[in-house]
Amino acid sequence: SKRTGYCENRMSFLSVREISPKVRSINPTELEPLVKRAAQIKTELTQGVRKSYKDVIDVCWGDPHRGGVKPLTFVRQVLAACMYPQLIHSDKLPVDVRRRAQRLLDVCDGESVGSYTATAGIPYIRSNLARFISRRDGGVPSSPENIFLSSGSQISLTHVLKLLIHNQASLPIGVLTPMSTYSTFKMAVEGLGGAVIPYYLEEERGWELRVEELRRVLREFKDVCNPVALYVINPGNPTGHVQSRTSIEEVIRFAAEERLFLMADEVYQDSIFGEDTEFVSYKKVLSEMGPPLSHQVELASFHSVSKGFMGECGLRGGYVELVNLDPEVKKYIYNIFLTDSSPAVTGQLALDLMVNPPRPGDPSYPVYAQVRPIKIILWKLMPQRNILEVLNNIPGISCQPITGGAFILPRLHLPQGAVRKAEELGMQPDLWYCKLLLEEAGVCVGPGCEYGQKEGTYHIRLRVLTPVDTMEEVLRRLKNFHLNFLKEFS
Amino acid sequence: SKRTGYCENRMSFLSVREISPKVRSINPTELEPLVKRAAQIKTELTQGVRKSYKDVIDVCWGDPHRGGVKPLTFVRQVLAACMYPQLIHSDKLPVDVRRRAQRLLDVCDGESVGSYTATAGIPYIRSNLARFISRRDGGVPSSPENIFLSSGSQISLTHVLKLLIHNQASLPIGVLTPMSTYSTFKMAVEGLGGAVIPYYLEEERGWELRVEELRRVLREFKDVCNPVALYVINPGNPTGHVQSRTSIEEVIRFAAEERLFLMADEVYQDSIFGEDTEFVSYKKVLSEMGPPLSHQVELASFHSVSKGFMGECGLRGGYVELVNLDPEVKKYIYNIFLTDSSPAVTGQLALDLMVNPPRPGDPSYPVYAQVRPIKIILWKLMPQRNILEVLNNIPGISCQPITGGAFILPRLHLPQGAVRKAEELGMQPDLWYCKLLLEEAGVCVGPGCEYGQKEGTYHIRLRVLTPVDTMEEVLRRLKNFHLNFLKEFS
Ligand SMILES: Cc1ncc(COP(=O)(O)O)c(C=O)c1O
Ligand SMILES: Cc1ncc(COP(=O)(O)O)c(C=O)c1O
Numbered sequence: 014s015k016r017t018g019y020c021e022n023r024m025s026f027l028s029v030r031e032i033s034p035k036v037r038s039i040n041p042t043e044l045e046p047l048v049k050r051a052a053q054i055k056t057e058l059t060q061g062v063r064k065s066y067k068d069v070i071d072v073c074w075g076d077p078h079r080g081g082v083k084p085l086t087f088v089r090q091v092l093a094a095c096m097y098p099q100l101i102h103s104d105k106l107p108v109d110v111r112r113r114a115q116r117l118l119d120v121c122d123g124e125s126v127g128s129y130t131a132t133a134g135i136p137y138i139r140s141n142l143a144r145f146i147s148r149r150d151g152g153v154p155s156s157p158e159n160i161f162l163s164s165g166s167q168i169s170l171t172h173v174l175k176l177l178i179h180n181q182a183s184l185p186i187g188v189l190t191p192m193s194t195y196s197t198f199k200m201a202v203e204g205l206g207g208a209v210i211p212y213y214l215e216e217e218r219g220w221e222l223r224v225e226e227l228r229r230v231l232r233e234f235k236d237v238c239n240p241v242a243l244y245v246i247n248p249g250n251p252t253g254h255v256q257s258r259t260s261i262e263e264v265i266r267f268a269a270e271e272r273l274f275l276m277a278d279e280v281y282q283d284s285i286f287g288e289d290t291e292f293v294s295y296k297k298v299l300s301e302m303g304p305p306l307s308h309q310v311e312l313a314s315f316h317s318v319s320k321g322f323m324g325e326c327g328l329r330g331g332y333v334e335l336v337n338l339d340p341e342v343k344k345y346i347y348n349i350f351l352t353d354s355s356p357a358v359t360g361q362l363a364l365d366l367m368v369n370p371p372r373p374g375d376p377s378y379p380v381y382a383q384v385r386p387i388k389i390i391l392w393k394l395m396p397q398r399n400i401l402e403v404l405n406n407i408p409g410i411s412c413q414p415i416t417g418g419a420f421i422l423p424r425l426h427l428p429q430g431a432v433r434k435a436e437e438l439g440m441q442p443d444l445w446y447c448k449l450l451l452e453e454a455g456v457c458v459g460p461g462c463e464y465g466q467k468e469g470t471y472h473i474r475l476r477v478l479t480p481v482d483t484m485e486e487v488l489r490r491l492k493n494f495h496l497n498f499l500k501e502f503s
Numbered sequence: 504s505k506r507t508g509y510c511e512n513r514m515s516f517l518s519v520r521e522i523s524p525k526v527r528s529i530n531p532t533e534l535e536p537l538v539k540r541a542a543q544i545k546t547e548l549t550q551g552v553r554k555s556y557k558d559v560i561d562v563c564w565g566d567p568h569r570g571g572v573k574p575l576t577f578v579r580q581v582l583a584a585c586m587y588p589q590l591i592h593s594d595k596l597p598v599d600v601r602r603r604a605q606r607l608l609d610v611c612d613g614e615s616v617g618s619y620t621a622t623a624g625i626p627y628i629r630s631n632l633a634r635f636i637s638r639r640d641g642g643v644p645s646s647p648e649n650i651f652l653s654s655g656s657q658i659s660l661t662h663v664l665k666l667l668i669h670n671q672a673s674l675p676i677g678v679l680t681p682m683s684t685y686s687t688f689k690m691a692v693e694g695l696g697g698a699v700i701p702y703y704l705e706e707e708r709g710w711e712l713r714v715e716e717l718r719r720v721l722r723e724f725k726d727v728c729n730p731v732a733l734y735v736i737n738p739g740n741p742t743g744h745v746q747s748r749t750s751i752e753e754v755i756r757f758a759a760e761e762r763l764f765l766m767a768d769e770v771y772q773d774s775i776f777g778e779d780t781e782f783v784s785y786k787k788v789l790s791e792m793g794p795p796l797s798h799q800v801e802l803a804s805f806h807s808v809s810k811g812f813m814g815e816c817g818l819r820g821g822y823v824e825l826v827n828l829d830p831e832v833k834k835y836i837y838n839i840f841l842t843d844s845s846p847a848v849t850g851q852l853a854l855d856l857m858v859n860p861p862r863p864g865d866p867s868y869p870v871y872a873q874v875r876p877i878k879i880i881l882w883k884l885m886p887q888r889n890i891l892e893v894l895n896n897i898p899g900i901s902c903q904p905i906t907g908g909a910f911i912l913p914r915l916h917l918p919q920g921a922v923r924k925a926e927e928l929g930m931q932p933d934l935w936y937c938k939l940l941l942e943e944a945g946v947c948v949g950p951g952c953e954y955g956q957k958e959g960t961y962h963i964r965l966r967v968l969t970p971v972d973t974m975e976e977v978l979r980r981l982k983n984f985h986l987n988f989l990k991e992f993s
Contacts, residue, residue, distance in 0.1 A: 027764055027801055029831045031731075033669035039838040078615035093587035096849075097579040103595065125568035127815040164654045164819060167844045175694070179523035180670050200842045204665070241521075274517055311517055325617040327848035329654060329819070341519045348529040352690045354657045357847040358817035359586075 035180075035206035042196060043444055043463040044073065050448070051457045066455035070487055072476040073457045075250070075419050077324035080479040087377040088323060088366050091117070092359055095126050107376035117362050126358040132350050134162025134332070135358075138365045142332055145368035150297035159335045159343075161350055162364065164357040166280055166317035166331030171201045172349045173313045173333060176342070177241050177274060178207040187238035188276075189227060192465035193220075193422060193472070195250045195278065199465070208238040213467055216424065219413045220252035224263045231271060242274040243267075248281040248292065251422045251464050251474040253397075253415025255290050261298040268310055275312045280331070283321030284478070286397045287416025296336055312336040318363040320419065324478070330360025330367075395481040397421070403488045407495050419478045422461070425471040431502035443471040449498065454490040525670075525696040532686060533934055533953040534563065540938070541947045556945035560977055562966040563947045565740070565909050567814035570969040577867040578813060578856050581607070582849055585616050597866035607852050616848040622840050624652025624822070625848075628855045632822055635858035640787035649825045649833075651840055652854065654847040656770055656807035656821025661691045662839045663803045663823060666832070667731050667764060668697040677728035678766075679717060682955035683710075683912060683962070685740045685768065689955070698728040703957055706914065709903045710742035714753045721761060732764040733757075738771040738782065741912045741954050741964040743887075743905025745780045751788040758800055765802045770821070773811030774968070776887045777906025786826055802826040808853040810909065814968070820850025820857075885971040887911070893978045897985050909968045912951070915961040921992035933961035939988065944980040 029037070055069050071079065078084060087110065094100040094114035101111045101118075120137040122128040133139065139157035146155040163169040178186040185208040190199060192211045202209050212230045214220040222245065231240060245264060248255045256264075268275045277295035285292050296314055300307050317331040335343060371377040397415050404412040404423045412423035427442055435442035441462040450473075451457050461472030475487065519527070545559050561569065568574060577600065584590040584604035591601045591608075610627040612618035623629065629647035636645040653659045668676045675698040680689060682701045692699050702720045704710040712735065721730060735754060737746045746754075758765045767785035775782050786804055790797050807821035825833060861867040887905050894902040894913045902913035917932055925932040931952040940963075941947050951962030965977065 027667075027731075027832055028829060029835070032666050032832060032835055034671055035669060036666055036835050036839055039835075039842065041838045041841055074619060076612070076618045078617040079613040079619070081613060084615055084617050089587040093583040093590065096586055097583035100583065105593065105595070121817070122566070123569040123571060125574055125817065127568040127574050127813075127817045128566045129564060129569070129809075129816045164847055165844060167842075171842065176522050176526055177517075179525060181524055197842060197844055200838070204839065204842045241517075319619075323617075326619045327611070327615065327617045327845070329847040339518060342517055342522060345519070345522055345526050345529075348531045348690070349526055349694065351531055352529065352657075352661065352687060352694045354655060354687055355817070357654055357819040357850065359849050360847065 039200050039203045047447055051451055069455045071457040072479055072487055073459045076326040077478040080476055082324055087371055087381050091366055109371055109375040109377050129355040134356055134361055138361050141365055141368055150294055153297055153300040160332055162332045162356045162361050164329035164360055166315045167197055169315055169331055169333035174201055174205055175349050176346055178205040180206045184239045187234055187240040189243040193251050194465050195246055196463050210234045210240055211465055214252055220254040222260055224267050227267055242276055244276045246278040248417030250418055251420040253418040253421055255417040258293050258298055261295055265299055265310055269306050277314045279314055280317040280320045281418045285417045290416040311338055318367050323367055325363050328360045328363045329357045330363045395484040407492050409499055419476055420474050421477050422472050422474050427471050428503045450494050454494040456487055456490050529690050529693045537937055541941055559945045561947040562969055562977055563949045566816040567968040570966055571973055572814055577861055577871050585852055599861055599865040599867050619845040624846055624851055628851050631855055631858055640784055643787055643790040650822055652822045652846045652851055654819035654850055656805045657687055659805055659821055659823035664691055664695055665839050666836055668695040670696045674729045677724055677730040679733040683741050684955050685736055686953050700724045700730055701955055704742055710744035712750055714757050717757055732766055734766045736768040738907030740908055741910040743908040743911055745907040748783050748788055751785055755789055755800055759796050767804045769804055770807040770810045771908045775907045780906040801828055808857050813857055815853050818850045818853045819847045820853045885974040897982050899989055909966055910964050911967050912962050912964050917961055918993045940984050944984040946977055946980050
């Protein structure tokens with residue numbers, strides 16, 4: 014081919030060998046081929062190819078809207094009016110929507126969502142976020158100066174990692190990371206040349222975070238890397254576990270002892286399902302532990318409009334709050350944000366709407382009020398209790414209860430024959446299982462290997478923020494497929 | 504203080520000494536104090552503090568909307584309808600707007616701008632971008648597979664740098680960077696641990712890029728770093744220069760000889776003012792140079808909705824097209840984009856609107872048609888000819904003509920007394936000048952030191968994409984201030 018012909022005597026310098034080794038160390042997602050194949054099957058179905066199912070159901074990703082959950086009217090009305098300000102003067106929109114849109118435009122330069130904003134976000138919105146945090150945490154003070162907005166919380170996570178990870182010492186910088194985990198975080202650590210130190214959540218105890226496990230991995234990894242940070246996800250993705258106050262206190266004490274920078278990923282803080290479950294922020298617990306810890310432990314806490322009751326993943330609005338950072342260090346964090354120009358404006362405005370919802374008396378309140386705190390009502394989700402019951406009744410599947418988050422992570426007890434077969438094919442057994450589930454039942458779920466799991470265990474991840482009839486169909490198809498699978502490989 | 508008290512026996516590990524040296528090497532913007540002071544003065548004015556001017560005029564930044572330019576109705580109507588789809592069914596919006604909004608929602612998962620998209624952007628939009636590029640370049644083929652979208656082109660620029668810059672060798676990786684330049688790019692190189700190799704554009708020839716200068720700096724820097732990439736900005740920011748086809752050919756030949764990866768920042772491609780000036784893309788020229796070069800030189804070309812005739816900086820929509828990259832290398836670029844989750848959806852949709860404007864016959868066409876190719880008509884901008892005339896008539900200011908871009912970069916011939924005074928104050932002379940201009944005349948412009956300039960020369964940068972009456976006022980105030988300044992320091 015032409016390409017090969019020229020490759021032989023090509024002069025361009027950039028072969029794989031010459032690109033940054035950090036980039037080469039990123040382990041890309043396992044989901045890629047699965048997602049591509051799902052798209053293909055969808056096309057085949059529209060072209061009339063016969064399958065045993067009429068559509069592909071995708072419960073692999075975390076975005077609620079993709080799964081059929083509807084966006085909040087209030088949020089979308091305000092943002093539409095900000096986008097096209099003539100709407101502010103039309104009587105088609107409720108008066109509180111129009112008032113809010115005008116207020117938000119007033120804080121955009123040139124009264125346009127088309128202007129850049131300050132690097133760390135619009136000051137008015139930073140202040141509102143600080144007030145929200147303080148309210149949420151029962152009065153613990155929060156300062157706008159410590160809050161940095163970004164186009165999605167993923168960028169904030171990466172920016173904080175940039176501060177911590179460098180490649181100057183002989184040992185790589187290590188970041189303690191839960192398994193199972195949010196996989197983009199893992200890739201971000203790898204992409205910066207850092208080392209992921211996996212700590213395993215205890216499945217048998219509902220995916221609890223145990224400090225003994227943190228201690229174990231720290232001992233194990235101390236000679237191969239230099240651990241500087243501890244990443245926790247609460248509520249957990251993909252485990253659905255919500256940490257208790259006691260558990261958070263233990264983790265904070267551990268971070269203090271080991272001088273670790275705490276990264277608390279709290280993007281699912283509004284997604285609490287458990288009946289007696291409450292979300293308590295790391296910042297609140299830290300503050301209530303009192304001095305000296307409350308003044309010492311460095312904490313970065315992340316939140317986002319992508320999750321919670323808004324589910325606005327595509328708008329890209331997130332923030333990080335920094336606690337106890339040396340002011341000198343904070344200057345450098347600021348410089349990191351500077352290299353990115355300003356965060357997406359609609360995402361910033363959505364953050365404001367997230368923390369300042371309509372109030373009793375506002376025209377938009379009645380509809381809005383149904384959503385908080387539990388979206389099950391408006392979103393018509395299947396209670397997690399019922400999901401759990403179905404899953405645990407399938408032979409060869411066991412599943413821990415979830416109390417928050419967006420996902421459930423059932424374990425597959427695969428027959429030896431199936432594991433051997435997958436190994437022959439050179440595939441992770443659960444990835445192979447997911448491929449077959451997609452081919453044969455038209456259901457797209459995530460394989461446990463994507464999120465990290467104990468060796469010899471296999472899982473699948475399903476998004477539970479899915480309308481009830483869709484979820485019922487998913488479970489029906491999964492059960493049928495699984496029973497056939499067991500028959501074939503036992 | 505409390506802080507100091509605890510700092511003395513603090514246990515937290517993160518002092519400035521321990522953060523990544525790459526982060527410490529970022530030279531943050533000089534504009535910060537200026538911009539802060541401008542905001543303060545605005546507040547003072549609203550509080551009734553007496554000044555010799557009634558308002559602060561900001562022509563420092565690049566965003567047209569901030570300066571009073573209005574967004575395009577068509578663009579905002581479509582995006583508002585995508586945000587709040589009920590508008591699609593209202594008869595308030597033109598039918599082509601509603602049709603387009605529906606088409607765009609059809610390609611969003613779950614028909615919502617609130618869903619994540621594919622990592623490199625919505626496939627439908629990538630295809631439309633490829634068609635646009637091919638049309639623009641007179642038929643040169645373009646493949647959607649080579650196009651990656653991001654939340655603003657700044658992120659694409661940084662992602663490409665991540666591929667190239669590593670810290671494995673004893674010499675840092677170098678990137679040839681024009682002076683004067685777009686300063687965020689410089690910070691991005693520094694933040695990755697790369698070395699900026701400054702090459703100077705030739706002011707006396709209208710800020711021309713001269714290959715002899717590229718050769719000179721390459722010789723000069725070869726022993727202190729390992730140059731891998733050449734960054735060009737065409738049309739230039741902040742210089743307003745548009746490269747000729749011959750100049751582009753020379754640069755390409757140089758890149759080929761020296762095995763440099765070409766980064767062509769073409770975000771101002773739609774902002775052409777010069778009467779006989781035409782924008783020709785690097786890709787088109789490269790293709791027309793024929794083999795072997797056309798198959799060999801690696802090129803990344805950047806574009807954005809922030810500039811051109813939309814000026815939608817806040818939406819964050821940009822893309823990079825990669826040319827002649829080894830397919831293996833492209834896989835890794837993809838992994839870099841993976842670490843960021845998906846680009847802002849409204850920014851992606853805006854890219855689609857940018858490359859597929861209304862056509863003759865569409866209800867939205869008549870208004871829209873006034874904008875292209877020269878926005879002067881709709882935006883009521885002052886012709887650059889007139890700006891130039893005013894500037895060149897101020898003693899001690901000289902200014903090269905501009906043919907494109909968003910800025911003009913007049914040179915200040917400062918009296919020795921002024922330079923000495925600034926040095927006494929420990930400030931760059933042009934930054935000091937900008938501070939005084941702000942204090943005394945209420946005009947905020949950028950100092951040349953922010954963008955890089957030849958030693959001993961001083962400049963200021965003004966945004967020319969500014970409505971005509973504002974621009975006239977800016978020039979009036981600048982002239983008065985400057986004459987007084989000369990009187991005081993000559
Ligand atoms: C645990 C966790 N953190 C952060 C993110 C990033 O969310 P975003 O960048 O959309 O704010 C996600 C997204 O799935 C997540 O699951
Ligand atoms: C030359 C140049 N390139 C790139 C950018 C980045 O633009 P954005 O990230 O908004 O697309 C800018 C912004 O000012 C610029 O001037």
